[in-house]
Amino acid sequence: MIEVKSLSKRFGSKLAVDDVSFKVGRGEVLGFLGPNGAGKSTTMRMVTGFLPPSAGSVTIDGIDVIAQPIAAKKRIGYLPESAPLYADMSVSSFLAFIAELRGMSGRENAAAVDRALDICFLDPVRNQSIDTLSKGYRHRTCLAQSILHDPDVLILDEPTDGLDPNQKQEVRNLIRRMGEEKAIIFSTHILEEVEAACTRAIIIDQGKVVADGSPAELKAKSKLAGVITVRINGLAGSGIRAALAALAGVSEVKESATGELSFYGQVVPRKADTGLSEAIFNLCKDKNLVLEELRVEEGRLDDVFREITIADTKLAKSA
Amino acid sequence: MRNIWIVFKRELKEQFNSMLAYVFIVIFVLLSMALTFWFRNFFDPNAQDASLEFTYFMWPAWLLMFLAPAVGMRLWSEEYRTGTIELLLTMPVAAWHAIVGKFFAGLAVIGVAIACSFPIVITVAYLGDPDNGTIWGGYIATFCYAAACLAITCAVSAFTRSVVACLIVSVTLCFMLLLIAVPPVQDYFTDVFGGGVSEAISSFSMFSHYNEMKRGVVSFPNLVFYVSLVSFCLFLTSVGIRAKRS
Structure with missing residues (x-):
């Protein structure tokens, strides 16, 4: 049209x-x-x-x-x-x-x-x-x-x-x-x-x-896209963190809050869509951990907007 | 034609809704009558004949010089200022339809004002035996003169979003075009450039054509002058609108 x-x-x-x-x-x-x-x-x-x-x-x-x-x-x-x-x-x-x-x-x-x-x-x-x-x-x-x-x-x-x-x-x-x-x-x-x-x-x-x-x-396109947010209970936070980091395909584990028997944070995959969420689920199942929250982030439009438009503004200024 | 009529109707309604038209008509009629009776000795007992040529028809040219711009100043400037130009020009309407419609709406207001001076015609007809030819000539001359001033204003308003700037520039232009045909100025031109050039200059003035026509000589060249002046100004208006857009 x-x-x-x-x-x-x-x-x-x-x-x-x-x-x-x-x-x-x-x-x-x-x-x-x-x-x-x-x-x-x-x-x-x-x-x-x-x-x-x-x-x-x-x-x-x-x-x-x-x-x-x-x-x-x-x-x-x-x-x-x-x-x-x-x-x-x-x-x-x-x-x-x-x-x-x-x-x-x-x-x-x-x-x-x-x-x-x-x-x-x-x-x-x-x-x-x-x-x-x-x-x-x-x-x-x-x-x-x-x-x-x-x-x-x-x-x-x-x-x-x-x-x-x-x-x-x-x-x-x-x-x-x-x-x-x-x-x-x-x-x-x-x-x-x-x-x-x-x-x-x-x-x-x-x-x-x-x-x-x-x-x-x-x-x-957002940096956040594909990142997995998890909340897991049942083991010392540092232990859960180490177990998550050991999974295949994980590039980084960021913790927001670790308690004595809990972990809350984000798992950043190397590539999006590698079945990482399933691996996390299986990990919890094998170790008898309580998986309270598991969410794959879609990314946020305002992040994308900011990244794209600010990067361009900076480029133009330096040029 | 239909689009011209639609634009014309709306514009005319706006002129009357905003009271501007009434103000204009009242001021025009009052001033032209006052000037006729006070300064031109309408009741002069020594007058040879009953005539409006020098008593009444002396004044409209001087009044319209600033009253016609007052009517025309909003035609386009206001559209720019309020942004409605963007609505009007994205309608399936050719720009010249809008230009012509708006111009004639302004002209209609002035036409009503001129027509409102009719009691003076009745007065001379009652008092004496006036020459109807010069009266008709006077009215046609006044109307054409008004059309010319309005067209100039229209063109100016297409180049500015400021209503005040449009008024000042248009009045100045109309005044200058009147001035170059006033005898003292003509004499000056004759002294400096010679008679031929002086005549050529004053032939560009509405005033010299106005004076010819109000004597009752409505000739073809006079009409051609007005038609071409108005067309040229409306063409300039379209140039202004295009320039404003890009």
């Missing part, structure tokens, strides 16, 4: 987006991650046809955004970063205006506005003037604007920004639900959101794609 090929954007001498390529298919929700100023918004603005790219191409459903902007824009719903609105209009008249620009009139227009008001829980404020609304309502009004025409492609720039935890949850659910039949790109700073709503995530840093994969794949 969305195909981005070696997209670049230069502002003066600064390269804001550098040779970014990716594809998003129907049924996919792509999370866009990156530190502030990494080029997320710029990339999204180019995908929606608002900013002309310096190089590269964007196609929506096979339609080139630069060559056929009107046809491409018809297929896209877009929530800009700061959720801009015409503040002197009421919520429903604003939505009716956008629906008109989207080519809907009369009954079709009214139905589309009602549907969007309903989906975004805006019915209580439908006749209120936008400049009297709270931030959460404004944000949802702008979100409602983007789904009015039930587009195949949704580009959402920080859709949960400024919402309270309940609203965040609602918007995440909404994105996941709509993602089943649309192609969605959304950017966020909140990493748990990516795990909650995305089928795939891209990390952008300094205009470049530095990681691309499903949340699980990204998490596997």
Whole structure:
């Protein structure tokens, strides 16, 4: 549905987006991650046809955004970063205006506005003037604007920004639900959101794609991934520690707390997936130890995020 | 056409919702009438005929020079300032549809204000036997002049997100374009560059075309001048919007 090929954007001498390529298919929700100023918004603005790219191409459903902007824009719903609105209009008249620009009139227009008001829980404020609304309502009004025409492609720039935890949850659910039949790109700073709503995530840093994969794949890149956390009782802590260290495939044993008859810590394998957890289980069985906890860590997205983006920042500074 | 109409409607509603349109209309009508009665001796008993050419139609050019920019200053600057430009330009609408729609919304407000001066026409018709040709000419001249000032403002507003900067720059531009056709300035140009150059310079001014038209001479070259000036300014607007985006 969305195909981005070696997209670049230069502002003066600064390269804001550098040779970014990716594809998003129907049924996919792509999370866009990156530190502030990494080029997320710029990339999204180019995908929606608002900013002309310096190089590269964007196609929506096979339609080139630069060559056929009107046809491409018809297929896209877009929530800009700061959720801009015409503040002197009421919520429903604003939505009716956008629906008109989207080519809907009369009954079709009214139905589309009602549907969007309903989906975004805006019915209580439908006749209120936008400049009297709270931030959460404004944000949802702008979100409602983007789904009015039930587009195949949704580009959402920080859709949960400024919402309270309940609203965040609602918007995440909404994105996941709509993602089943649309192609969605959304950017966020909140990493748990990516795990909650995305089928795939891209990390952008300094205009470049530095990681691309499903949340699980990204998490596997974490140093923590594959590490086994154990809590074992029944023998002096140091004894258990020595027994764990003696297992094949263990590179390191870190202890967090050792008691007289217990051990709590982490076993770092040389390679992930070597059946180490089974070996630990068997060890406990053979020695009649109580295995209270055995957990293989999946890794944490924020670790990966920090490792990747901080490493790049340091590299750039030293260069 | 449909998109132009949609943008036009919204913009016009905004002008009236924000009271700006009412303020503009009231100030325009009050000032033009006050100036007509106080400074141009509307009731001068020595006047040869009933005419609006020198009494009323003297003033709109001077008023519109700063009132038209007041109407047009928000057209694009406000879109940049609030970020709504990003919404508008990601709609399936060509940029020129939005440009034309917004321009005509501003022009409609000014048109209403100009039309609101109609009691003075009734007054002269009652008092004497005015030349209807010059009255029509005066109105057409005023309207065209307003369109030109508004188009200039429109172009300026496409280059800045500051409403105030847009107002100041547009008023200055409109004033300069008026000034180059004012007789003392024209004389100065004639002294320095010679008559031909002076005439060429003043032909770029809305004011000289305005003066010709309000005499009742609505000629083809005058209309061509206004149409090309407005088109050029709207083209500049699109250049400004494109430049702002990249």
